[in-house]
Amino acid sequence: MTGYRRPRSPxxxxxxxxxxxxxxxxxxxxxxxxxxxTGHRAGSWRSWLAGQLATRQLDSTWVLAGAAVVAVxxxxxxxxxxxxxxxxxxxxxxxxxAVVDRTGVAALLELRACxxxxxxxxRVRVGRRRARVTVHGSADVAQVRTELTAELARIExxxxxxxxxxxxxxxxxxxxx
Numbered sequence: 128m129t130g131y132r133r134p135r136s137p138x139x140x141x142x143x144x145x146x147x148x149x150x151x152x153x154x155x156x157x158x159x160x161x162x163x164x165t166g167h168r169a170g171s172w173r174s175w176l177a178g179q180l181a182t183r184q185l186d187s188t189w190v191l192a193g194a195a196v197v198a199v200x201x202x203x204x205x206x207x208x209x210x211x212x213x214x215x216x217x218x219x220x221x222x223x224x225a226v227v228d229r230t231g232v233a234a235l236l237e238l239r240a241c242x243x244x245x246x247x248x249x250r251v252r253v254g255r256r257r258a259r260v261t262v263h264g265s266a267d268v269a270q271v272r273t274e275l276t277a278e279l280a281r282i283e284x285x286x287x288x289x290x291x292x293x294x295x296x297x298x299x300x301x302x303x304x
Contacts, residue, residue: 138207138208138210141203141204141207142207145204159173214255215228215229215230216228216229217229217232217253217255217284217285217286217288218284218285218286219282219283219284219285220283220284220285221283227282227284229253229254229255230253232253232258232279232282232284233251233252233253233258234251235278235282236249236251236253236258236260236275236278236279237249237250237251237260239274239275239278240260240262240271240274240275243262243266243270243271243274244266245264245265245266245267246262246263246264246266246271247263247264247297248262248263248264248297249261249262249263250263253288254288255286255288256286256288256289257288257289257290257291258275258279258288258289258290258291259291259293260275260290260291260292260293261292261293261294261295262292262293262294262295263294263295263296263297264294264296264297265294265296265297266294268292268293268294271292271294272290272292275290275292276290
Protein backbone atom coordinates (compact mmCIF):
# COMPACT_ATOMS: atom_id res chain seq x y z
CA MET A 128 0.00 0.00 0.00
CA THR A 129 2.97 2.33 -0.31
CA GLY A 130 2.33 5.35 -2.48
CA TYR A 131 -1.39 5.37 -1.69
CA ARG A 132 -2.60 7.99 0.74
CA ARG A 133 -6.13 8.45 1.95
CA PRO A 134 -7.45 11.90 1.05
CA ARG A 135 -7.36 14.32 3.96
CA SER A 136 -10.45 16.00 5.26
CA PRO A 137 -10.43 19.80 4.93
CA UNK A 138 -10.88 20.05 8.69
CA UNK A 139 -7.58 18.39 9.69
CA UNK A 140 -5.57 21.59 9.25
CA UNK A 141 -7.78 23.81 11.43
CA UNK A 142 -8.08 21.01 14.00
CA UNK A 143 -4.27 20.77 14.20
CA UNK A 144 -3.97 24.56 14.61
CA UNK A 145 -6.55 24.58 17.42
CA UNK A 146 -4.90 21.59 19.12
CA UNK A 147 -1.47 23.28 19.01
CA UNK A 148 -2.90 26.56 20.35
CA UNK A 149 -4.70 24.81 23.22
CA UNK A 150 -1.58 22.76 24.00
CA UNK A 151 0.64 25.87 24.04
CA UNK A 152 -1.82 27.81 26.23
CA UNK A 153 -2.20 24.92 28.66
CA UNK A 154 1.58 24.50 28.83
CA UNK A 155 2.16 28.18 29.63
CA UNK A 156 -0.59 28.17 32.25
CA UNK A 157 0.70 24.93 33.81
CA UNK A 158 4.23 26.35 33.96
CA UNK A 159 3.00 29.51 35.70
CA UNK A 160 0.82 27.63 38.21
CA UNK A 161 3.71 25.28 39.00
CA UNK A 162 6.01 28.26 39.53
CA UNK A 163 3.53 29.78 42.03
CA UNK A 164 3.21 26.45 43.85
CA THR A 165 6.98 26.23 44.24
CA GLY A 166 7.13 29.67 45.86
CA HIS A 167 7.94 31.91 42.88
CA ARG A 168 5.95 34.93 41.84
CA ALA A 169 3.11 34.64 39.32
CA GLY A 170 3.96 35.65 35.78
CA SER A 171 3.48 39.32 35.01
CA TRP A 172 1.05 38.41 32.21
CA ARG A 173 -1.16 36.53 34.66
CA SER A 174 -1.17 39.38 37.18
CA TRP A 175 -1.96 41.84 34.39
CA LEU A 176 -4.79 39.65 33.07
CA ALA A 177 -6.29 39.20 36.54
CA GLY A 178 -6.18 42.96 37.07
CA GLN A 179 -7.81 43.64 33.71
CA LEU A 180 -10.60 41.14 34.36
CA ALA A 181 -11.23 42.64 37.79
CA THR A 182 -11.43 46.26 36.61
CA ARG A 183 -13.07 46.09 33.17
CA GLN A 184 -16.81 46.52 32.78
CA LEU A 185 -18.78 43.94 30.78
CA ASP A 186 -19.84 46.56 28.23
CA SER A 187 -16.22 47.55 27.55
CA THR A 188 -15.17 47.52 23.88
CA TRP A 189 -12.29 45.11 24.59
CA VAL A 190 -14.51 42.67 26.49
CA LEU A 191 -17.15 42.72 23.74
CA ALA A 192 -14.50 42.32 21.02
CA GLY A 193 -12.94 39.37 22.87
CA ALA A 194 -16.35 37.75 23.30
CA ALA A 195 -17.11 38.23 19.58
CA VAL A 196 -13.80 36.62 18.57
CA VAL A 197 -14.40 33.65 20.87
CA ALA A 198 -17.98 33.26 19.55
CA VAL A 199 -16.81 33.32 15.90
CA UNK A 200 -14.09 30.76 16.63
CA UNK A 201 -16.63 28.56 18.43
CA UNK A 202 -19.05 28.72 15.49
CA UNK A 203 -16.22 27.91 13.08
CA UNK A 204 -15.23 24.88 15.16
CA UNK A 205 -18.87 23.71 15.24
CA UNK A 206 -19.11 23.96 11.44
CA UNK A 207 -15.87 21.99 11.08
CA UNK A 208 -17.11 19.35 13.51
CA UNK A 209 -20.39 18.89 11.63
CA UNK A 210 -19.00 18.76 8.08
CA UNK A 211 -18.59 15.27 6.64
CA UNK A 212 -15.13 13.75 6.55
CA UNK A 213 -13.46 11.61 3.91
CA UNK A 214 -14.33 8.19 5.33
CA UNK A 215 -16.83 7.48 2.55
CA UNK A 216 -14.06 7.24 -0.06
CA UNK A 217 -12.15 4.07 -0.94
CA UNK A 218 -8.74 4.30 -2.61
CA UNK A 219 -8.21 2.86 -6.09
CA UNK A 220 -5.02 1.18 -7.28
CA UNK A 221 -5.02 2.74 -10.79
CA UNK A 222 -3.49 6.05 -9.75
CA UNK A 223 -2.37 7.50 -6.45
CA UNK A 224 -5.12 9.74 -5.13
CA ALA A 225 -7.89 8.11 -7.20
CA VAL A 226 -10.94 7.32 -5.06
CA VAL A 227 -14.42 5.86 -5.40
CA ASP A 228 -17.45 6.41 -3.19
CA ARG A 229 -18.48 3.44 -1.02
CA THR A 230 -22.13 3.83 -2.05
CA GLY A 231 -21.06 3.49 -5.70
CA VAL A 232 -19.24 0.25 -4.92
CA ALA A 233 -22.32 -0.97 -3.02
CA ALA A 234 -24.59 -0.15 -5.98
CA LEU A 235 -22.26 -1.99 -8.36
CA LEU A 236 -22.17 -5.07 -6.11
CA GLU A 237 -25.96 -4.95 -5.74
CA LEU A 238 -26.41 -4.92 -9.52
CA ARG A 239 -24.03 -7.85 -9.92
CA ALA A 240 -25.76 -9.81 -7.13
CA CYS A 241 -29.25 -9.19 -8.55
CA UNK A 242 -28.04 -10.41 -11.96
CA UNK A 243 -27.40 -13.87 -10.49
CA UNK A 244 -30.01 -16.58 -11.03
CA UNK A 245 -32.54 -17.10 -8.24
CA UNK A 246 -31.78 -13.76 -6.55
CA UNK A 247 -34.96 -11.75 -5.98
CA UNK A 248 -33.21 -8.77 -4.40
CA UNK A 249 -30.01 -7.89 -2.59
CA ARG A 250 -28.96 -5.51 0.13
CA VAL A 251 -25.32 -4.40 0.13
CA ARG A 252 -23.41 -2.38 2.72
CA VAL A 253 -19.82 -1.48 2.01
CA GLY A 254 -17.60 -0.23 4.82
CA ARG A 255 -13.92 0.59 4.77
CA ARG A 256 -12.99 -2.96 5.79
CA ARG A 257 -16.07 -5.11 5.12
CA ALA A 258 -18.68 -5.58 2.44
CA ARG A 259 -21.87 -7.24 3.71
CA VAL A 260 -24.28 -8.65 1.17
CA THR A 261 -27.67 -10.17 1.92
CA VAL A 262 -29.37 -11.85 -1.03
CA HIS A 263 -33.07 -12.64 -0.92
CA GLY A 264 -34.06 -15.76 -2.81
CA SER A 265 -32.79 -19.28 -3.23
CA ALA A 266 -29.50 -18.51 -4.96
CA ASP A 267 -26.30 -20.45 -4.43
CA VAL A 268 -24.30 -18.38 -1.93
CA ALA A 269 -20.96 -19.73 -3.15
CA GLN A 270 -21.72 -18.69 -6.74
CA VAL A 271 -22.84 -15.21 -5.63
CA ARG A 272 -19.69 -14.84 -3.51
CA THR A 273 -17.51 -15.86 -6.47
CA GLU A 274 -19.15 -13.29 -8.75
CA LEU A 275 -18.93 -10.52 -6.18
CA THR A 276 -15.29 -11.34 -5.39
CA ALA A 277 -14.50 -11.08 -9.11
CA GLU A 278 -16.33 -7.74 -9.26
CA LEU A 279 -14.37 -6.39 -6.30
CA ALA A 280 -11.13 -7.51 -7.97
CA ARG A 281 -12.19 -5.71 -11.17
CA ILE A 282 -12.72 -2.46 -9.25
CA GLU A 283 -9.08 -2.68 -8.04
CA UNK A 284 -9.36 -1.19 -4.58
CA UNK A 285 -6.13 -0.67 -2.65
CA UNK A 286 -7.59 -2.52 0.32
CA UNK A 287 -10.26 -4.93 -0.82
CA UNK A 288 -13.01 -5.21 1.80
CA UNK A 289 -13.68 -8.62 3.37
CA UNK A 290 -16.80 -9.99 1.68
CA UNK A 291 -19.63 -11.57 3.67
CA UNK A 292 -22.59 -13.04 1.76
CA UNK A 293 -25.76 -14.24 3.49
CA UNK A 294 -28.96 -15.65 2.04
CA UNK A 295 -32.46 -14.96 3.26
CA UNK A 296 -35.77 -16.26 2.02
CA UNK A 297 -37.33 -14.12 -0.68
CA UNK A 298 -39.66 -11.46 0.63
CA UNK A 299 -43.24 -12.26 -0.23
CA UNK A 300 -45.29 -9.35 -1.45
CA UNK A 301 -49.01 -10.09 -1.63
CA UNK A 302 -50.77 -9.02 -4.82
CA UNK A 303 -53.33 -6.29 -4.48
CA UNK A 304 -56.53 -6.60 -6.52
